[in-house]
Amino acid sequence: MREMKKMNRANSKTIQFCGWAVLAIVLTGSAFAAVPGITGPTFNLTAQDAHLNQPDGSAVYSWGYGCSQKPSGFVPQGIANATCPSMQVPGPTLVVTEGQTVTVNLTNNLPAAAGNTSILFPGFQVATTGGVVGLITQEAAPGGSVTYSFTASSPGTRGYYSGTQGDLQVEMGLYGAIVVLPKNPPANCSAGYHASNLLAEQHWGESDFRLSTAAYDHPSTCYDREYLFQWAEMDSRIHRQAEAQVLDPTRVALCAQGAATAGCSLSVQTEPYHPAYFLINGRSMPYLMDPNYAAEYPHQPYNGNPHMHPGELVLIRTVGQGRWQHPFHEHANHVRILARDGNLILTPDGQALAGILMFNTDTTPGQAFDGIFYFTARGLNWDAYGHHPAPNTPGSPADANASLPCTPDANGYNTGDPTAINYFEWCQDHNKPLQVNPFGDVAAGGPATLPDPNIFTNGAWYGGTPYLGPDASLRATAPACDTTQNAGCTTLLPSNTQANPANERGWAFMWHSHNEREITTNNVFPGGMLMMMLVDSREFVIDESL
């Protein structure tokens, strides 16, 4: 009996690990993120109920905002399968431009027992039309409507959420984000590195999925790629109690006589609070990394699956929803905080940035931040691409990509040729070997000896070598794995499952809550607030249309 238990414990972990990795591959193919949203400046929204899918198989009854009619447009251009369902969590991301007059018509299609609902837009001067008087704003009564209008006075990322019985309604999913784009993105954001990054994208046939070129009307806020992450936890007991009461025939009958009828209104306990689901953009790992608008999650359209190329400035738009703080840890580099709640943090003379650098960017309920991240591999002290000056194996044909030049620009990066695979390589480490005696066609004489691969367990995102990109990963394979005979062979163990396939071989880094308990889904690890960020070599096309 004891033997049995022991085996089960070990096996269950393995199965889960392999399981979610495989699931992600099956569903994703290449599914990336961008910042999908809808355009206005008039938004016709509804608040409704539906069920959210979680990776433990549960469908959790929730409330969310959605579109009551087709929105005026979807962004970014070229995003596939874009829809705005009548209920989604988070609510539709509202994308507007600085100076626009934004009008949000909200209709309350929640069950009558839920009572009134509303939306708060912190950071804007909101005027209301219609609706009924609520505690902190005008509300839409069951079946009724209310209109909020305001000027998108300044750029930035901000949250929006219910201003009615927030302990219940925000928990149920009534929250979303609004992105205000700068009216006049600074000219320098289309010059220099940003211009050559675009040339590199074009060379490889990659599209530009940005909403703008700058986060703010400030020359230090340029970016080359962007993602939006909304963090919230969920206590499914509250949701079950709400669902049971909404379906309760007695209550349904009372509500049929009018929402104001005594006994119609829900009486759900929101304390004690004991969340078991930890969500980014309404999803948990591994569902989180599946495509935007994936049909499997009709009410959770937004994903979290960041990718980037070396040297790109990546704008991280983050909103803390829910009621807890979460220490969002970005592996691989720091984040410069540009702004909080749309307020740029600048030096006293307003000329330069003064926001701090963090490797853990805390998310706080009701607070949004914009931050810039990049990855270049600077200072590793070995050539990330496994370059070397001359063929390693006498007599073997040299791969032309093994001996590419690296010409440092004023900052030390190889940016002269945007069409090069090693565009943005850190040149101080060019050709510098890592391994004492490597396999394959990479440089030897480095400081490190890698052990027998048989004492490793390979991760789903491990490419089989220390090196970046499909070309380097192929070259650095074991002698038994002759790439002239078998172009796809690797040093990965036969048991390995791949979420980082042979044509990608990016460097994967975990972005997750460092309250590690929150990278679980209802007691199962892995899950929750966890996603893999991939730094991809230039020849891999990051297609964020999915």
Added chain:
Amino acid sequence: MGNRKVRTPLSILLPICLATFAAHAQSFRVQCPTSTITHPSTVTNVNAEPAYNGPTVFATVPVANGQGGYLTPTSNVNGAIKCQQISGGDGYSTMADGTQTFMFSFGPLSGLADIANGLPGTQFPTAFNSLYPYPTPLQPGDPATTDKASDSPYTQGGYQEGAPGAFAWNGAVGLVPDVDANNGSGTAGALIDGHVDPRQIMDVGVMNGNIPAPLIGIDEDDELFLTLTNVGMIMRPDLFEQHTVHFHGYPNASSFYDGVPDASVAINIGGSFTYYYLSPDAGTYFYHCHITPPEHLQMGMVGQLYVRPRQNRLASGTSLYAGLQFQQSDLRTACSPANDILCSATLPAINTGTAQGPDKLGNPQKYAYNDGDGSTAYDVEYPLQMHGFDPNFHFVGMTFNPEAFVDMKDKYFLLNGRSYPDTVRPGPQATQSSDGKMHYSQPLPAIINIPVGGKALLRLVNLSVSEYHTIQSLGVPMKVVGWNAKLLRDQEGNNTEYYTNSITLGGGESLDAILDASNTALFQPGQVFYLYSPNLDHLSNDAENFGGLMTEVHICNSVSSSTFGNTCN
């Protein structure tokens, strides 16, 4: 099976995935080269930190038949080679209410004497590669066994039985001459090439977990070779747990050495893996295992790591501003905000004219960062790790049952692995493990001794997996100079440091706070102040309602050294 659910459609993957576990061979070894491309022994002494008077000078060595070569140092080589070995396994620690708690943990397999004395276990090659010198073989529990450690307190000063001292070796456990590799070479004596005797590693490494994990301290420009040796978990023979090391906060980390098992490799039982990094910018980092993090971190696989700045190595009399200007001439270390949005050690807006000189102990002045103006100067430094243990989870973790994550609730609140009053007991704390031997389970105290008029750098880290923690300084003000291993300075060089009496950190966060006792009218020798958590429920040791996250700050006439293990005179 408890709550660990398995999605049925994936069960077909079972045989494939299990094959992973079938493939492990015993392969222990350490790495500590005595010459590398970056630190060639022909050009520099790899066993010392040279003074910093400008970046390393490089030249490209041409390679026959190839285009170019790679940059190789020719003179002015900075930094040195540093090596350390740690075990991944299990062990026991003692909570302040006397409870022995089971841990998954890292333990020291090099620098044993230094670790027992509250110091980093990181060594130069000459120390790391030194063979065990004593006639009696290494014993389970060492160095505590050789030191004749007991679990009763001892007083400090001079060697006495039961205190660190008898065991004074810092080499790599297991390292033995590689007789096979020497065959036919004709040289006398066998090679020291990283070959180890696994018996010694198992004797010392098994059941030898530490909380916090062995301290790592390095200098900018160093190459670090950190070997993780997975000795298995004796109390959980059912688990095939791999371990890894994640260098938390390392900028521009490589995925291969990032320690995330999903993105790289994980080390099976019976294997060693050497992580290789060139030191990142100065700052307070930390490390932890990244296997099933909610479990392995809660169970104790968390350690501290800090990087000392080049500014410490400036020759006496050199202007700190000039020292920072040197660094701006190397693109790797330069901080030009216009070109790099993720750097903060830019030249200060105001050149204070401060020059390198002695600190209150008469040593070269030390700094938390390359500040160029002396704003992060300190006299004594203390790494402080905040953590929490959930006794329930640790008990379940020792038994053959699945743990639940949702109900995790820490009840022991730890500063450097101890709760008050254990935090103010000097010397290593020992725990008798299930092997019947005493082990130095909690080597670091948390006593803050400050020389009168001096400044103490607290390298504060929170590695809790479920709690934000606040630490309050009752009396001595805190000057926060760094956040998440970066100097607090805006892009125009204005310091954004601030004074406070409390700091708050979430799991996975670090900051640098200087306890500033320079006002000698207020802070006089003999006075005792407190650092404690105003999250009042964190002042408990499980059922004991007073203890937890708390320690003492002593103002001293003088201190005997600059960190843990010093005496307050």
